[in-house]
Structure formats: structure tokens, C-alpha cells
Amino acid sequence: MSNSQFIGQLKQNNIQINNLKDQFYRTEAHMSAHENRLSEKVDDFMEKQNFDLKMHTQNTENPHHVTKEQVGLSNVLNEEQATKVAFDGHLEDKKNPHSVTKSQVGLSKVDNIQQAAKIDFDAHDADLDRHITKDERSYWNGSDERSKSFLAEHTDNQSNPHKVTAEQVGLGKVDNVKQATKSDFDNHLNDTNVHINKSDRDRWDAAQLSKITKDNGSVLINVSQGVDFQSVTMGQRKTFTFYTAETGINTPPVPTRGMYLYSSSAYGEATAFGNDGSLWRKSLSSGVWSDWINYETEQGSIKRLAAHSDNTDIHVTKDDKDRWNGTVKYANIMLKNGATVGTRTPIYAKWGALLVLRGHVRTDPEIIFGSIPSSMVPAGGTVATVSLSGTGGTANLIIYDNGDLKIKYPDPADSSKLGGYYIDVVVGFQKGDTA
Incomplete structure (x- = not known):
């Protein structure tokens, strides 16, 4: 390969490398942007999930529709339960509140009569005067004449020898009392003073049947130690009288007797009278109870006012007021050695155990500019700070x-520049005075 070809191939390789780098950078930027978008999506998703989870956790309205069977209460009815006081009252009722009969306990044939004691039965069983022996029975049964005599005697006996009862002759409901004559019965039947008519009965049947006191007129409910007055009241659902012990729950701090006026399960008023003469009130409004409020009587107000009026720690007497307001009398300070009155006349006064100086004086320093009676001055004299004008x-x-x-x-050399001195001071104890 020639140099020119090699250089050309090298340039082509560099171009391809640069293209690959550019593509890599763009791909990297795209992936980074995609990663950011994905992170935002994940954050939004997690935020929504957390919000939904929080709303679900705070939902107290049974979002999963849990049933009473699932919590093991399938046999429990959604009905009002008896209060502890009502249950205890029923538990202690010894007067057969359920009207149990002798038939229900398997004693239907037992008569309601007094039974013989074991000692009486044993005494009767050993009474040989009333019982016969086997020999006596044999003797009597073997004597026909004696039997006939006994039979004749028994036949002639008109005093009910077999003890026939009224029940046996169908008169079990008839009392052995003297009967009224027909005229007496008719007179009674027509007596309108002892009989009621239909209008009387209808009026009485429609009358109030709920008791607010016991039959003897005493208070109906006893709110004793540890008993909650509010719970008792809600359990009664009616107007009633009550007694509260000072150791009860939600009761006045003193023993009381009073009445609760019932309007509904959410409204009512209680008024109670304390053994100490106090008057108390407690209200139920919209299902919310107020505290007991003590209403002061006129006698209590008079007594409290008298105690307040007699409290000399917080009240002043006329002598105190006169001494504080009317006995501070000022006199002019006698000026000397060229001293003059400034904007206010220099004065002095004795106020209790104090010396009071007031006013504005113009004078040179280091000279006696005035004087007051020595009886006003603390023993040994004194020094006070005053302001310059x-x-x-x-x-x-x-x-x-x-x-x-x-x-x-x-x-003192600069005294000519001064406008005077304000001698507004209160100092010391005076001679002969005590704190």
C-alpha cells in the first residue's frame, strides 16, 4: 500500500471513529434523558402508592368489609346490653323475677303447706297411743262383734270421720266465711263511691306508670361509692329521684339528693341539694355532659360577702385612707445664701417614716442653699443623688x-453653666420613727 493510500485509509478510519463517538455521545445523552424520565415516573408512582397506602391505613370505616364472623363474634347480636347496675340488681332479686313455677322445677304435685320437722315425725312415729301393734290388729280383726260395734259407731258418726275436704266436694275455692244477704249484695253493687266506672278506668290506665320514687316515697336510685352518675342516668332513660355519695363518680363533692329530668338520650337536667345546704346543677346537651355547677344561696352569698368585707388584709380602713391621702402636708424649704426658686418651688414633707423633697433650686455648689427642721432628717444626715437642669x-x-x-x-468652676438642680428625692427614716 502506498503512502497516499495509507493516509487516505487513516483519514477514513478517523472519520468513522468520530462518527462512532458522536453516535455514542448521542446515545449516552438519550439514555441519560430516558433514565431521568424513568426516575421521575418511578418517583410519581411511589408517591401515589404511598399516598394510597396512607389513605387506606387511615380509613377507619372497615375498607376490607370485615364481618363479625371473621373476628369470632358470629353469635353476638347488635343489641343494647344491660348496664352493670341493672344486671347486679337483677342478680340480687330474690323475689322470683322470672316467675318460676313449681311445675317447672318438677314439684307440681307438692302442696304449699308446712312440713313436719324430723323431730316431730320421729315423735309421732314412736307414739304408741296413736298406732296399733300387730297383735292388736289381729285381735281386732278376729272379733266380729267388735268389728260390728266399730262399724255401727262409724256409721253413726256425723262429725266427718273420713276428713272429707271442700276440694273433694268441688268447693275448693269457697271460703268458710259468713255470706252476705242478697239485699246487702245489691246495696254494695249499687255503691258508686267504692266502684269505678269505665271512664275512671280509662283515665287511670292512661296515667303515667313510671315511678320516680320508691313505693315508700324515698329516692329511687342510690349512686353510692364508685358508681358513675352519668352511666346510671343514661341507663334509666326516664325522670327519677336520686341520692349521690360524695365518693361516687361524676357526682357533687358533697352528699346530695335530687331529681334528673329526662328529655331524651341526648338531653336532660339534674338538680341536687347538698346536705350542707348547697345547690348543684348538671346538664346533658347534645350527648355531652357539663360539670356540676354550685349555685350559691342568698345565705351563702351574705356569709361570703361578710367574710370578704371583714378581711383587713385586702381592705383599708378610713384611718388608713386619711393617713395616706390627707396627711402629707408640704412646707417650703427656707432658701439661703443667694439661692433662688427655679421652675418649681422647693418643698419638703414628712410621709410616714420618710422625708420627701420636691422642687427646682438655682444655687452655687459647695454652699448651704437652704434648711429644713432637724426633726425631719435621718440620724447622722444622709446624701442623695439629684439631677442637673x-x-x-x-x-x-x-x-x-x-x-x-x-x-x-x-x-464647682463650671457651676455658672448650670441651670439649677432638681431635688426630687425620698430618703431615710426620720428621727424617732420606726419602720
Whole structure:
């Protein structure tokens, strides 16, 4: 192969290689774009699956239509169950609530009569005066004359020797009592005071039959320790009277007696009277119970108001008010050595155990500018900080034991630049006063 052919073949190979690279790059870009689209599709799919799974998990309306047979309750009826209180009441009822008869327990032939005790039976069995022996029976049976005598005596006996009963002659329902005469019976039959008519019966039959108290007039329901008042009320479904112990559940904190007024299973009102004279109310509205609310009586309000009025910890007396509002009397500070009144007259006062100074004074520092009575000054005197007017800043107010007042300022040479001093301070305890 010549050089020209070799070079031509090499160029052709380079072109093919470049074409393959270009095709590779395009294929790679296509695969990358396809991979991105596929990833987005997968993310959308997973997001939708997670959302559907979440909605299914949160669905509490039996999405799989589970049946009572599948949870092992196929024999359970969807009916209202008796409350624990009603069940216990039935369980403790010893008065044959189901009206069981003697036939049902296999004693249909047994009479309701008193039975002899074993000791009485044994005594009767051993009574030889009432029983005959075998020898006596043989003797009597062998004596025809004696038998005839006995037969004649028995035949003539008109005192019911065979103990014939009223039942045996078809009069088992007849009482052995004196009978009324026909006239007495007719008079009774026509007595409208002791008989009712049809309208009376109809009116009484339509009357309310639900008891709100026991037969003796006492409260119907006893909500004792550990019994839930709300559950008892929902179980009664009627108006009734009640007693609540303070240890009951959802009951007032004191023993009470009251009445529950029933409207429906979702509405009702309970009013209770405490043994301590308190009045309580509890409501059922739209199936939701309120708390017990204590309604204060007039006597309770008066007592509480009296206790509040007598509480001297939170009330002030007239003497307190007069002392705080009317006894702070100010007097003017006597100015000296060229001191003058500024924007407010300098004054002083004694307020309880405190010395009160007010006002604005113009004076040079380091001189006695005024004085107050020594009886107003704390023992040994005192120093207070006051504000400067004009240029601003602070200075010290010296109150001497004898009542003299002086301004102490760090730089007296600059005092000409000052507009005065605000002596608004409250200091110390006064001589002779106590805290």
C-alpha cells in the first residue's frame, strides 16, 4: 500500500471513529434523558402508592368489609346490653323475677303447706297411743262383734270421720266465711263511691306508670361509692329521684339528693341539694355532659360577702385612707445664701417614716442653699443623688443632721453653666420613727 493510500485509509478510519463517538455521545445523552424520565415516573408512582397506602391505613370505616364472623363474634347480636347496675340488681332479686313455677322445677304435685320437722315425725312415729301393734290388729280383726260395734259407731258418726275436704266436694275455692244477704249484695253493687266506672278506668290506665320514687316515697336510685352518675342516668332513660355519695363518680363533692329530668338520650337536667345546704346543677346537651355547677344561696352569698368585707388584709380602713391621702402636708424649704426658686418651688414633707423633697433650686455648689427642721432628717444626715437642669448630669445633695442642705458637684468652676438642680428625692427614716 502506498503512502497516499495509507493516509487516505487513516483519514477514513478517523472519520468513522468520530462518527462512532458522536453516535455514542448521542446515545449516552438519550439514555441519560430516558433514565431521568424513568426516575421521575418511578418517583410519581411511589408517591401515589404511598399516598394510597396512607389513605387506606387511615380509613377507619372497615375498607376490607370485615364481618363479625371473621373476628369470632358470629353469635353476638347488635343489641343494647344491660348496664352493670341493672344486671347486679337483677342478680340480687330474690323475689322470683322470672316467675318460676313449681311445675317447672318438677314439684307440681307438692302442696304449699308446712312440713313436719324430723323431730316431730320421729315423735309421732314412736307414739304408741296413736298406732296399733300387730297383735292388736289381729285381735281386732278376729272379733266380729267388735268389728260390728266399730262399724255401727262409724256409721253413726256425723262429725266427718273420713276428713272429707271442700276440694273433694268441688268447693275448693269457697271460703268458710259468713255470706252476705242478697239485699246487702245489691246495696254494695249499687255503691258508686267504692266502684269505678269505665271512664275512671280509662283515665287511670292512661296515667303515667313510671315511678320516680320508691313505693315508700324515698329516692329511687342510690349512686353510692364508685358508681358513675352519668352511666346510671343514661341507663334509666326516664325522670327519677336520686341520692349521690360524695365518693361516687361524676357526682357533687358533697352528699346530695335530687331529681334528673329526662328529655331524651341526648338531653336532660339534674338538680341536687347538698346536705350542707348547697345547690348543684348538671346538664346533658347534645350527648355531652357539663360539670356540676354550685349555685350559691342568698345565705351563702351574705356569709361570703361578710367574710370578704371583714378581711383587713385586702381592705383599708378610713384611718388608713386619711393617713395616706390627707396627711402629707408640704412646707417650703427656707432658701439661703443667694439661692433662688427655679421652675418649681422647693418643698419638703414628712410621709410616714420618710422625708420627701420636691422642687427646682438655682444655687452655687459647695454652699448651704437652704434648711429644713432637724426633726425631719435621718440620724447622722444622709446624701442623695439629684439631677442637673440645663447641661444635664447629676450631683450630690447633702442633708446635714441639723437640717442644712448643700449641693456637692465634682467641678464647682463650671457651676455658672448650670441651670439649677432638681431635688426630687425620698430618703431615710426620720428621727424617732420606726419602720
